Amino acid sequence: MRTRLYSLEELNDIPGTTVFNAIRSRQAYHLHKFCMSLMQEDNRQAFRADERAYLDKFRMSEEQKQAVLERDFTRLIDLGGNIYFLVKLSNTDGWSTQKAVSSMTTMTPDEYAAMMRAGGRSPEGQRSIRGKK
Amino acid sequence: MARITAGIATSHVPAIGAAFDQGRTQDEYWKPVFDAYEWVKAFEAAEQPDVVILCYNDHASAMMLDVVPTFALGMAEEFEVADEGWGRRPVPVVLGDPVLAAHLAEQLVIDEFDLTLMNEMEVDHGLTVPLSLMFGKVEEWPVRVIPLAVNVTQFPTPSAERCWQLGAAIGDAVRSYPAGLNVQIWGTGGMSHQLQGERAGLINPAFDNAFLDKLSAGTDELRRITRLDFLREAGTEGIELIMWLIMRGALGDEVEELYRFYHVPASNTAVGHIVLRPLG
Numbered sequence A: 001m002r003t004r005l006y007s008l009e010e011l012n013d014i015p016g017t018t019v020f021n022a023i024r025s026r027q028a029y030h031l032h033k034f035c036m037s038l039m040q041e042d043n044r045q046a047f048r049a050d051e052r053a054y055l056d057k058f059r060m061s062e063e064q065k066q067a068v069l070e071r072d073f074t075r076l077i078d079l080g081g082n083i084y085f086l087v088k089l090s091n092t093d094g095w096s097t098q099k100a101v102s103s104m105t106t107m108t109p110d111e112y113a114a115m116m117r118a119g120g121r122s123p124e125g126q127r128s129i130r131g132k133k
Numbered sequence B: 001m002a003r004i005t006a007g008i009a010t011s012h013v014p015a016i017g018a019a020f021d022q023g024r025t026q027d028e029y030w031k032p033v034f035d036a037y038e039w040v041k042a043f044e045a046a047e048q049p050d051v052v053i054l055c056y057n058d059h060a061s062a063m064m065l066d067v068v069p070t071f072a073l074g075m076a077e078e079f080e081v082a083d084e085g086w087g088r089r090p091v092p093v094v095l096g097d098p099v100l101a102a103h104l105a106e107q108l109v110i111d112e113f114d115l116t117l118m119n120e121m122e123v124d125h126g127l128t129v130p131l132s133l134m135f136g137k138v139e140e141w142p143v144r145v146i147p148l149a150v151n152v153t154q155f156p157t158p159s160a161e162r163c164w165q166l167g168a169a170i171g172d173a174v175r176s177y178p179a180g181l182n183v184q185i186w187g188t189g190g191m192s193h194q195l196q197g198e199r200a201g202l203i204n205p206a207f208d209n210a211f212l213d214k215l216s217a218g219t220d221e222l223r224r225i226t227r228l229d230f231l232r233e234a235g236t237e238g239i240e241l242i243m244w245l246i247m248r249g250a251l252g253d254e255v256e257e258l259y260r261f262y263h264v265p266a267s268n269t270a271v272g273h274i275v276l277r278p279l280g
Helices: A008-013 A022-027 A029-037 A041-049 A051-055 A062-069 A073-078 A083-092 A097-102 A109-117 B014-021 B031-036 B038-047 B098-110 B125-135 B160-175 B205-214 B219-223 B227-234 B238-249
Strands: B003-010 B051-056 B071-074 B116-118 B144-150 B182-188 B255-266 B269-278
Touching: A008 B227, A022 A029, A029 A062, A029 A083, A041 A051, A041 A083, A051 A062, A062 A073, A073 A083, A083 A097, A097 A109, A097 B014, A109 B255, B003 B038, B003 B125, B003 B160, B003 B238, B014 B031, B014 B125, B031 B038, B031 B255, B038 B125, B038 B255, B038 B269, B051 B125, B051 B238, B071 B098, B098 B144, B098 B160, B125 B144, B125 B182, B144 B238, B160 B182, B160 B219, B160 B238, B182 B238, B205 B219, B205 B227, B205 B238, B205 B255, B205 B269, B219 B238, B227 B238
Parallel strands: B003 B182, B051 B144, B051 B182, B071 B116
Antiparallel strands: B003 B269, B071 B144, B255 B269
16 A cells, blocks of 8 residues: 555545535536636626526536526535536626635625624634534 | 846736626725835846746636646747636737746756646636736737746645745756746735635734735745645635745845735735845
C-alpha cells in the first residue's frame, strides 16, 4: 500500500463543508451542463421565459430540477453541485455571488454581509467536527 | 535569453471586476482595495513586461464540465473573454504567445509535467480581474499572456509541492528560451475564503499573513501544506493559494519582497497581493 498523509475520510470532518470530488462531479454532470448553458444570452432568455420547460431539456434528476426552481443552493451542493457552476444560475438571476453564498448559511444576506465587513467567519471551532477545534 | 523578472500574486474576486467595470472603485467599500493596486500599476508601467505566464483557475467557464485538466496551458493567438452569466466583461481580448507557449509545452512535458494543451478556450474573471488590477482600463492589454489554468475546484487538486515543482520547471524553461523577453509570472486566487455550506464566509488572517511572510522566508513550510490543511485553515476556495506556489517556485531560492497588501473583505474573500523580485 502507498502511504498517505491523512485518510480521505478526514475530508468529511470539516464542519459545514462538502468537498467536491470526481463522483460528485459525475452526479452533477447534467445539472452543471444546464448551469454552463446559461453562459449564452439566448439560453438565459429561454430559461427565464419558462424555467421548467428549459430544465426538462437536461437529463438532470427531478430533485436537482426542483432545487434549481427553488434556488436551494444547499440542496444543489448536496446533489453534487459545485459553486463555480451554480453561480451561473445566480448570475442569471442578477444575484451577487455574496447573496448566493450567504443563502447556504443560517444568516440573512444582510447579516452575512455584516459578518464579512467585520472580518468574516473565524476558523475557531470550525476546523474539525471530531475535534471541535 | 528570456528572463523572469518578477512574480506577482493577487486575489481575483469577481466582485472586484464588477466594481471596476461599473466605475465603483472609489466607493467607500472598494476604495482601500483599488488604491492598494496603484503601486503595482506604476511598477508595471516601468517594468513593461513582454509576456505574463498567468496561473489562474477556470471557474467552470471553459473547462471543468467535459474535461477536468489538472494543468492546462493556453496555446492560442488570442483568448476571448467568457460570459459568466451576466455578459462578458468589457475588457480587451487577451493576446497569447503561441511560440513561447509551444516552447513551454515542449520543455515541461520533457520535464515530466504532462500538461493539457488548449488550442482554443475562453478566459474568465480568474484571468481578467488580475489584468484589470495591474493595468487598469485600457484599449488593449500591454502584454501577451500565456494562461496556465490549474484545477483547484475538484478534489484532489495538485499538491503544493507539485505546484512548486511545476513553477521551478517553468523558470528553467523560460531561461532556456532564446529570445530576450522580459517575462513575469503571476499567481492568482485566494486568500482564505469559502463559498459553500454553513461554513461559508470563513476568513483566516493568521494563516494568510503567515503565508505572505513565508513566500520570502519559509517556502519549505509552504510546500508541505496539505490539501486538508488548506481546506481546514483557508476554506474550500482558499486552496487557490497553490497557484501562488507555482509563481513562487519559478523565482528560485531567494526573493526580495517589493510590495504587499492584505485586506478583508472583498465580497466573501480576503484579498492578498504581493510583488516579488527574484534574486540571482
